[in-house]
Amino acid sequence: MLRIKMGALMIVFLLLGACTKEDTLAKQNTNTTDPTISESESSLLFMLEEEKLARDTYLYLDSLYGYLKVFKNISSSEQRHMDFVANLLDSRSISYQILDQGSFADTSLQAFYNSFKLKGQLGLAEALHIGATIEDLDIYDLQNFIADSQDQALIDLYETLICGSGNHMRAFVSNMEMQGLSYQAQFLSQAEVDSILAGSHTHCGP
Known part of the structure; x- marks a missing residue:
């Protein structure tokens, strides 16, 4: 199991109640029991589903608020992120399964999706906040997985x-700000979020 550093409670919408930040990291081994896969590599299976969480949530939110292109555009980017992870898994002959839209092997990610889907129905402001929250969570988990890995690839x-998630967070928060709203950090520190939001769109990956 990867070393877990966090101890604070994370925000989860009232519809399902709260779970801890550790829960999102402690689940990374749920898709494999293969002893030949390193602890670091097992995080790839978790990240494949976490990127799917983003994609599936944005596809659902696009079905509600399709007049705002941000959900459709970023769902396509999340599919590319899934492809990046799947390519590395394939290159290492690590088996994986991608479930149907809205279904997840990891129970914590399934709970997130269910909560996001319900809260997203409450209005566009909530939907945009969900987008920023997902990217906040994504960066948070990725940073911790990096800290626990010596695998350069x-x-x-x-x-x-992380680069892509920063672009996505800026896009969601920009749309929030156009409605007079702001985003407060949920997983990262507020200083980290502020630093990301102060940046500009960056080309990420190949």
């Missing part, structure tokens, strides 16, 4: 995913 991939 995996680290390079995760840094690419």
